[in-house]
Amino acid sequence: MTADVQKLLDKVRIVLIRTTETGNIGSAARAMKTMGLSQLVLVDPKEFPSAKATARASGADDLLANARVVDSLPQALEGCDLVMGTSARLRDLPWPLLDPREAAEKVLQYAHQPGDIAVVFGSERSGMSNEELDHCHFQVHIPANERYSSLNLAASVQVIAYELRMTLLSADGLDIEQDEEELAGRDAMERFYEHLFQVMQGVGYYRPEQPKLLRRRMKRLFNRPMMTHAEVQIMRGFLSMIEKYLPRS
Amino acid sequence: MTADVQKLLDKVRIVLIRTTETGNIGSAARAMKTMGLSQLVLVDPKEFPSAKATARASGADDLLANARVVDSLPQALEGCDLVMGTSARLRDLPWPLLDPREAAEKVLQYAHQPGDIAVVFGSERSGMSNEELDHCHFQVHIPANERYSSLNLAASVQVIAYELRMTLLSADGLDIEQDEEELAGRDAMERFYEHLFQVMQGVGYYRPEQPKLLRRRMKRLFNRPMMTHAEVQIMRGFLSMIEKYLPRS
Numbered sequence: 001m002t003a004d005v006q007k008l009l010d011k012v013r014i015v016l017i018r019t020t021e022t023g024n025i026g027s028a029a030r031a032m033k034t035m036g037l038s039q040l041v042l043v044d045p046k047e048f049p050s051a052k053a054t055a056r057a058s059g060a061d062d063l064l065a066n067a068r069v070v071d072s073l074p075q076a077l078e079g080c081d082l083v084m085g086t087s088a089r090l091r092d093l094p095w096p097l098l099d100p101r102e103a104a105e106k107v108l109q110y111a112h113q114p115g116d117i118a119v120v121f122g123s124e125r126s127g128m129s130n131e132e133l134d135h136c137h138f139q140v141h142i143p144a145n146e147r148y149s150s151l152n153l154a155a156s157v158q159v160i161a162y163e164l165r166m167t168l169l170s171a172d173g174l175d176i177e178q179d180e181e182e183l184a185g186r187d188a189m190e191r192f193y194e195h196l197f198q199v200m201q202g203v204g205y206y207r208p209e210q211p212k213l214l215r216r217r218m219k220r221l222f223n224r225p226m227m228t229h230a231e232v233q234i235m236r237g238f239l240s241m242i243e244k245y246l247p248r249s
Numbered sequence: 250m251t252a253d254v255q256k257l258l259d260k261v262r263i264v265l266i267r268t269t270e271t272g273n274i275g276s277a278a279r280a281m282k283t284m285g286l287s288q289l290v291l292v293d294p295k296e297f298p299s300a301k302a303t304a305r306a307s308g309a310d311d312l313l314a315n316a317r318v319v320d321s322l323p324q325a326l327e328g329c330d331l332v333m334g335t336s337a338r339l340r341d342l343p344w345p346l347l348d349p350r351e352a353a354e355k356v357l358q359y360a361h362q363p364g365d366i367a368v369v370f371g372s373e374r375s376g377m378s379n380e381e382l383d384h385c386h387f388q389v390h391i392p393a394n395e396r397y398s399s400l401n402l403a404a405s406v407q408v409i410a411y412e413l414r415m416t417l418l419s420a421d422g423l424d425i426e427q428d429e430e431e432l433a434g435r436d437a438m439e440r441f442y443e444h445l446f447q448v449m450q451g452v453g454y455y456r457p458e459q460p461k462l463l464r465r466r467m468k469r470l471f472n473r474p475m476m477t478h479a480e481v482q483i484m485r486g487f488l489s490m491i492e493k494y495l496p497r498s
Binding site for chain 2: 204
């Protein structure tokens with residue numbers, strides 16, 4: 001991950017309005033930190049700080065220690081260039097609606113703006129009011145099961161934070177880093193195929209006078225996984241062991 | 250949402266291995282239901298059913314009531330065509346790795362296969378062992394903060410379930426790509442591996458008393474291409490021909 005992605009994640013504020021279950025604040029902090037977010041803003045929480053929040057944060061207590069507590073939503077949004085409010089409930093006056101992926105793409109578009117970016121979450125019981133949504137540029141809607149759309153507050157934070165991180169990372173052109181093993185080149189693969197067909201012929205499974213379908217099928221199979229050198233060596237070792245049992249031709 | 254997407258979501262099993270915090274089972278059920286998943290399978294849970302799980306499920310208690318409890322992972326995976334294991338830890342012998350979005354796309358490719366699709370989650374403390382991952386075609390890795398990657402179990406389930414729903418919904422209406430040939434299911438692959446290791450042992454290439462690395466390497470190789478039924482048949486025909494040359498054991 002490049003510094004650019006982290007810099008952008010650092011600009012994202014998660015704003016929780018009047019959270020009633022204090023444990024949820026801790027779980028939300030944990031969800032944020034797993035995805036590299038750090039700015040937590042609490043608007044008029046019922047109780048904070050609390051032992052329960054700290055317990056649930058489970059190692060993300062630095063986010064709780066740095067959390068800002070404010071009285072009103074406008075205070076929480078000061079200095080923001082982009083504000084998005086999460087809500088499952090559609091409004092009579094429909095707000096510009098984004099799904100989480102579109103919201104993350106919106107964040108990308110704001111990457112070079114100087115201000116911060118806020119994602120707002122309403123209280124557990126009542127969600128976001130129309131007045132609160134008025135402060136937002138967009139409404140973000142998680143496309144949940146129509147018959148059971150009640151995501152837990154921290155689960156909603158997790159989904160939004162995950163989508164932000166995923167989208168920013170993929171825009172960054174980076175994939176998950178994996179120890180790369182050397183792949184077998186074309187020549188090694190050709191030698192492997194010759195060896196394979198030789199043994200297949202040796203045991204009487206493949207007859208060269210027949211149509212070439214079997215050869216093609218085998219190549220199609222073993223080309224798909226992009227075999228590593230080590231794997232080709234194993235397979236050839238196995239073939240050599242088989243050959244010892246075959247009559248000399 | 251069309252019936253097709255729901256039908257595919259109905260085929261997805263969430264498999265939780267040896268969950269220690271019983272509340273997490275309830276939170277996982279809630280996370281699943283919000284995204285339209287319904288099949289919960291518990292492998293040797295520490296405690297189930299429990300009042301705490303039911304309280305946390307918060308309206309998703311039907312998933313708990315219908316949950317299957319089994320003793321071992323293989324039992325949980327019976328009848329599955331595609332098995333993916335979630336794990337943050339990279340392995341010495343790297344398993345084919347997908348991020349959640351790629352995993353969801355893999356599920357799309359299996360839309361027309363008859364069997365179920367399993368996503369496996371390890372226990373809270375120890376995650377998935379190498380042996381458990383051996384049962385999986387792919388490892389799914391949530392691209393978390395490298396310095397703090399400890400997603401809560403239910404949060405991981407929420408992310409995977411969300412990504413499945415999002416990807417399926419956005420593919421909906423499009424022509425879901427279909428492999429023309431039927432893929433070999435998990436059961437057929439298991440029989441193929443048994444046959445392969447038997448012959449490898451027969452020719453003296455594989456010694457079961459040795460570490461299991463060879464078995465793992467072979468599984469990793471043959472899981473990657475997603476073998477078709479026809480390919481498994483060819484390979485098994487080849488193995489049977491080899492066996493004719495081996496001394497009877």
